[in-house]
Amino acid sequence: MTKTTLALGILIVALSGSIEAEAQIRCGTPQALERFRVRALPMPRPSSTKTLDSDKYPLRFHYPADAAISEQQGAMIMFFMEQAWHYSVDVLGYDAPPGDGTAGGDERIDFYVEDLSYMSAGGVTVPETVSYERSDRYALSGYVSLDASAGLNCETVSHEFHHVIQMGYDGAEDPAFFENTSSYIQGLVCSGVPYVGWVLDTFQQSPGLAIDYFTPGDAYQYGAYLWLQFLSEAYWDGDPLPVRLLWEGTKQVSSNNEPDYLDAADAILKADRGTDLWGMLSRFSEWRLVAGRYDDGRHFSNGAAWDSGATVAIQDTHNANGRINDAEGLPVAETGTSYIMLDNVLSRDALVDFSFDGDPSASWHVQAIRLAEGKGRAQVVESGIEGASGAFTFPISGDDASAVIAITNLGDFSHDPDLDEWTQAPFKYSYEVRDPPDTDTGTPSAEDAGADAGNGGDGSGCGCRAAGLSRGRSLLDLAMSVALAELGM
Numbered sequence: 213m214t215k216t217t218l219a220l221g222i223l224i225v226a227l228s229g230s231i232e233a234e235a236q237i238r239c240g241t242p243q244a245l246e247r248f249r250v251r252a253l254p255m256p257r258p259s260s261t262k263t264l265d266s267d268k269y270p271l272r273f274h275y276p277a278d279a280a281i282s283e284q285q286g287a288m289i290m291f292f293m294e295q296a297w298h299y300s301v302d303v304l305g306y307d308a309p310p311g312d313g314t315a316g317g318d319e320r321i322d323f324y325v326e327d328l329s330y331m332s333a334g335g336v337t338v339p340e341t342v343s344y345e346r347s348d349r350y351a352l353s354g355y356v357s358l359d360a361s362a363g364l365n366c367e368t369v370s371h372e373f374h375h376v377i378q379m380g381y382d383g384a385e386d387p388a389f390f391e392n393t394s395s396y397i398q399g400l401v402c403s404g405v406p407y408v409g410w411v412l413d414t415f416q417q418s419p420g421l422a423i424d425y426f427t428p429g430d431a432y433q434y435g436a437y438l439w440l441q442f443l444s445e446a447y448w449d450g451d452p453l454p455v456r457l458l459w460e461g462t463k464q465v466s467s468n469n470e471p472d473y474l475d476a477a478d479a480i481l482k483a484d485r486g487t488d489l490w491g492m493l494s495r496f497s498e499w500r501l502v503a504g505r506y507d508d509g510r511h512f513s514n515g516a517a518w519d520s521g522a523t524v525a526i527q528d529t530h531n532a533n534g535r536i537n538d539a540e541g542l543p544v545a546e547t548g549t550s551y552i553m554l555d556n557v558l559s560r561d562a563l564v565d566f567s568f569d570g571d572p573s574a575s576w577h578v579q580a581i582r583l584a585e586g587k588g589r590a591q592v593v594e595s596g597i598e599g600a601s602g603a604f605t606f607p608i609s610g611d612d613a614s615a616v617i618a619i620t621n622l623g624d625f626s627h628d629p630d631l632d633e634w635t636q637a638p639f640k641y642s643y644e645v646r647d648p649p650d651t652d653t654g655t656p657s658a659e660d661a662g663a664d665a666g667n668g669g670d671g672s673g674c675g676c677r678a679a680g681l682s683r684g685r686s687l688l689d690l691a692m693s694v695a696l697a698e699l700g701m
């Protein structure tokens with residue numbers, strides 16, 4: 213090891229401590245983008261005393277006048293800048309960011325250091341001008357500024373550098389997607405795995421919010437990088453390629469953001485993955501549950517190592533041996549999910565009759581996920597419910613630790629992230645747990661017959677009574693035979 217790399221190693225180790233201490237610092241880029249969009253007035257570049265140029269890439273680091281940055285620190289930041297460029301452009305194949313004319317001295321991408329505490333930011337990427345280098349898109353060029361105390365680390369440098377790249381694709385894209393992508397990439401660049409604990413915790417604690425929900429000062433939009441990791445692992449075998457495909461697919465020539473990144477997601481999934489945006493979001497509701505303590509080794513590659521805070525929030529937990537009539541679930545925004553857990557499964561086989569009655573203005577996806585918690589794989593039972601209401605039956609057994617019903621709001625299949633419409637729609641549900649019928653004779657048990665007597669049989673969808681499967685006996689029989697077949701009975 214040379215003296216230089218040894219010094220760099222020591223510096224990186226020294227810096228890791230400060231990253232931990234400053235972990236809850238935000239990114240100022242959405243504010244800078246908003247300022248550019250509303251007033252076309254970029255934030256002025258910080259002052260600079262001397263510069264350090266990369267000999268590998270068109271990158272320049274500016275030493276500030278008003279903060280003490282040693283040459284060793286300057287070299288370390290340049291190392292992070294080059295790592296970020298190498299990974300995004302050379303490895304992942306993103307377009308190099310557009311040049312900035314002569315700003316900062318020449319066309320190189322400039323990184324500055326200043327005090328960003330006024331915007332509670334560890335870093336900010338500031339758009340300055342529409343780039344005319346590329347006629348096929350609305351690209352912006354700009355510069356990066358790092359906070360002198362919170363931004364001199366690999367995570368902030370790679371996060372902000374990716375914003376420069378993103379602006380080279382679409383300066384009008386939804387800010388949530390900017391943050392999703394940068395948080396995803398920073399994990400890959402700096403630790404080889406997309407895991408940023410505290411922001412993931414925030415995202416996972418509010419599964420009923422929309423995937424594109426954004427609020428300044430909250431970590432939700434950073435933690436929502438999880439859907440990109442899911443897209444990569446569930447559909448591209450772990451390759452980060454689809455994230456680049458989203459940026460390529462979201463380009464447009466004007467500042468009117470159509471297509472947006474969800475349109476692009478729908479397109480790449482339909483093209484050759486055999487699903488669409490809504491199929492992906494329905495499956496994502498399974499994946500974000502089966503991790504941490506529920507991990508079964510068949511979902512997120514790093515899911516078993518997630519901390520407990522990253523376990524998705526369950527809105528309602530009930531005893532798996534009872535019944536509930538007409539309970540009100542926690543309302544869910546389009547693209548979000550509500551989770552209902554049936555806990556304390558006894559060591560016996562049983563059937564759960566579950567009925568659902570959602571806001572009729574939306575379509576819903578409902579599935580049951582049986583969690584084994586260390587005893588085997590999670591098992592998914594699709595409800596088959598289409599539209600706003602319906603019922604289904606699923607089995608549980610003594611091998612299950614619990615069963616979770618995941619309820620995803622699909623809206624009218626046209627959710628638009630540009631509208632910032634995040635209204636949460638209500639739903640009700642009922643369930644009853646019962647013994648399976650006597651398998652020797654196929655005769656329904658007395659309990660089962662009693663439940664049947666309560667059915668309205670009006671065919672109007674959800675009767676919203678415990679076991680009151682209002683579509684009548686034939687549907688119940690069908691659901692039960694399917695469930696028994698899955699049990700191998």
Ligand SMILES: [Ca+2]
Nearest residue numbers: 315316318320
């Ligand atoms: Ca420049």
Ligand SMILES: [Ca+2]
Nearest residue numbers: 382462471472
């Ligand atoms: Ca777009």
Ligand SMILES: [Ca+2]
Nearest residue numbers: 472628629630
């Ligand atoms: Ca749109």
